[in-house]
Amino acid sequence: MPSGTATVVGGGFAGLAAATALARYGWDVTLHERGPEIRAFGSALALSENGLKVLEMLGAYDDAVQGAFPLSNRETRDGEGRLLSSYNWKTEVQTLRMFMLLRSRVIAALETAARKAGVTIVTSSEISDVDAGGAVTLASGETRTADLVVIADGAGSRSSVRKGLFKRRKLFADGSIRMLVPRDAAGEWPEGTFVEYWSGRRRAMLSPCSEKHLYLGLIAQKGDERGTRAPIDKESWIESFPVLRDYIETVGEQERWSWDQYQSVILTKWHQGRVAILGDAAHAMSPNFGQGAALAMVNALSLAAVVSKARDIETALAGWEENERPLVDRTQLLSGVYSSLMNWPAFARNAALAGMGRSRWIMKQRTLAAYRTPTGYAPGQVEA
Ligand SMILES: Cc1cc2nc3c(=O)[nH]c(=O)nc-3n(C[C@H](O)[C@H](O)[C@H](O)COP(=O)(O)OP(=O)(O)OC[C@H]3O[C@@H](n4cnc5c(N)ncnc54)[C@H](O)[C@@H]3O)c2cc1C
Numbered sequence: 441m442p443s444g445t446a447t448v449v450g451g452g453f454a455g456l457a458a459a460t461a462l463a464r465y466g467w468d469v470t471l472h473e474r475g476p477e478i479r480a481f482g483s484a485l486a487l488s489e490n491g492l493k494v495l496e497m498l499g500a501y502d503d504a505v506q507g508a509f510p511l512s513n514r515e516t517r518d519g520e521g522r523l524l525s526s527y528n529w530k531t532e533v534q535t536l537r538m539f540m541l542l543r544s545r546v547i548a549a550l551e552t553a554a555r556k557a558g559v560t561i562v563t564s565s566e567i568s569d570v571d572a573g574g575a576v577t578l579a580s581g582e583t584r585t586a587d588l589v590v591i592a593d594g595a596g597s598r599s600s601v602r603k604g605l606f607k608r609r610k611l612f613a614d615g616s617i618r619m620l621v622p623r624d625a626a627g628e629w630p631e632g633t634f635v636e637y638w639s640g641r642r643r644a645m646l647s648p649c650s651e652k653h654l655y656l657g658l659i660a661q662k663g664d665e666r667g668t669r670a671p672i673d674k675e676s677w678i679e680s681f682p683v684l685r686d687y688i689e690t691v692g693e694q695e696r697w698s699w700d701q702y703q704s705v706i707l708t709k710w711h712q713g714r715v716a717i718l719g720d721a722a723h724a725m726s727p728n729f730g731q732g733a734a735l736a737m738v739n740a741l742s743l744a745a746v747v748s749k750a751r752d753i754e755t756a757l758a759g760w761e762e763n764e765r766p767l768v769d770r771t772q773l774l775s776g777v778y779s780s781l782m783n784w785p786a787f788a789r790n791a792a793l794a795g796m797g798r799s800r801w802i803m804k805q806r807t808l809a810a811y812r813t814p815t816g817y818a819p820g821q822v823e824a
Contacts, residue, residue, distance in 0.1 A: 454719025525797025
């Protein structure tokens with residue numbers, strides 16, 4: 441089937457990337473987003489080589505990386521700021537790009553690319569169900585069919601087809617409050633550096649993410665009443681991370697305040713009939729390896745490439761999952777294991793973190809997904 445009609449449910453990273461890629465392959469695509477507009481949730485994120493290649497293919501790269509902070513060095517430090525480990529991947533692999541970016545910029549770039557590719561975007565349009573036969577029911581009760589249906593409505597996805605494929609959800613003990621603070625709070629920031637701080641059962645992440653902003657993520661476990669409080673309990677966080685006092689004190693009102701608990705979602709299959717399930721709806725993962733959005737976009741591009749060449753959609757979707765799933769499963773598993781370090785005693789954890797910084801094998805596992813070239817990536821066709 442060279443092309444046809446496609447309905448995409450959800451206007452996040454997965455849905456926008458899938459819709460744009462399909463439209464660029466000649467599909468007639470309608471995307472339904474339940475919110476009144478396409479918008480990002482959360483403050484900033486890291487995108488690595490694999491996700492950046494997809495943005496290039498969709499014509500969204502230049503807009504997305506505007507003002508972004510290029511990363512090349514990952515440090516772990518304790519609450520007082522003492523260095524535990526440091527890893528510079530540019531000394532190993534010059535070609536691996538990674539950026540810390542504003543989510544709002546990436547989503548806006550994807551929306552612009554989708555519209556340019558001819559995607560019809562319908563906002564305030566909640567899909568109430570998608571069944572295994574591919575019938576899409578709108579909140580108004582109207583039912584539609586398409587040659588291909590892509591479910592990309594996030595970890596809380598509730599359609600009947602996904603319910604039928606659901607295997608399990610794991611809620612991790614940890615979760616984070618994500619914020620933006622003024623970049624000038626940092627003074628001079630070391631080039632390319634992302635820092636993760638550890639203290640007791642808490643963590644903090646800090647890195648520039650735009651010309652004006654620093655990303656500050658505060659991670660605490662369920663049951664840590666002061667750590668999961670939003671707006672944040674500044675006194676309690678400064679106690680854990682005295683080295684971050686200047687940043688924590690400058691935290692102002694955020695657009696959205698919440699402690700978001702990490703979770704992973706596992707389905708028995710990512711497809712049924714003419715329906716494909718994509719992004720967090722298929723494989724939400726703990727964010728320790730910074731790969732959820734990147735892999736959502738990678739799988740969106742590969743989905744579009746595969747179904748656009750196939751004669752039969754069902755067979756194409758089975759091949760798509762077979763090709764993409766092993767790496768996703770592995771990343772999801774290893775990323776979850778990293779969270780368990782929060783429960784280790786400080787001396788053992790610090791030794792483990794120092795060892796990780798020195799181990800090329802461990803860093804390779806961390807960046808396995810980042811290195812893989814997405815199916816459908818063809819540099820000659822960029823901006824085609
Ligand atoms: C703390 C944290 C940090 C992270 N950091 C990174 C990182 O550094 N790098 C990275 O790659 N990933 C990161 N991730 C993961 C990343 O945020 C997710 O994997 C990504 O947002 C998933 O995109 P999605 O499009 O699948 O789902 P979502 O972003 O959840 O989008 C789903 C969309 O569907 C819409 N929707 C829902 N229901 C319906 C419906 N019934 N009808 C119509 N529309 C609907 C929603 O409004 C939403 O717009 C992080 C996640 C967390 C929690």
